Amino acid sequence: MSHKVITHWKGNMQFDSDNPSGKTLLMDTSQEHGGHNSGLSPKALMLSSLAGCTGLDVVSILKKMKVKFSDFRIDTYGELTEEHPKYYHSVNVEYHFYGDQLDKGKLEKAVNLSVEKYCGVMEMFRQFADVKIEILYHEI
The missing domain is CATH 3.30.300.20 (K homology (KH) domain)
Known part of the structure; x- marks a missing residue:
């Protein structure tokens, strides 16, 4: 069994990542590392x-x-x-x-x-x- 996850850059330090279930999550980093803390680490x-x-x-x-x-x-x-x-x-x-x-x-x-x-x-x-x-x- 294999899984495929697509992770797409959304600008600045944000990435949107999908899941085989079709759900998505937003990842970001802290302001000290150039992000906006708007997503999950x-x-x-x-x-x-x-x-x-x-x-x-x-x-x-x-x-x-x-x-x-x-x-x-x-x-x-x-x-x-x-x-x-x-x-x-x-x-x-x-x-x-x-x-x-x-x-x-x-x-x-x-x-x-x-x-x-x-x-x-x-x-x-x-x-x-x-x-x-x-x-x-x-x-x-």
Whole structure:
């Protein structure tokens, strides 16, 4: 399976990028780098891709397991190298689950299945970064 993404320069430092789904997003850089901060940062988008990939896995697995939770959030932190080309050398992924009487065992199992087996973006990140995972439970 292959994907094709077309990224088109829109002037100054802005780029519009499509997706096989037909959706588009705008990328830009900060004013200090000549942009207008009008779009998403390409490097930060990588963290969003990581969170989105593992999040989709986790929700799908939890649905199959019939696990209840009221909210779910993923906080992703990336540390860039000092020298160019700057890339994420370490990444922390925090899975936050909210709910009443959370089934911690099944939630942990779902996260581990995503991290260790299903999430392709996670595997890509492991090729260049030290990835740490943390699961946090918020009983409400």
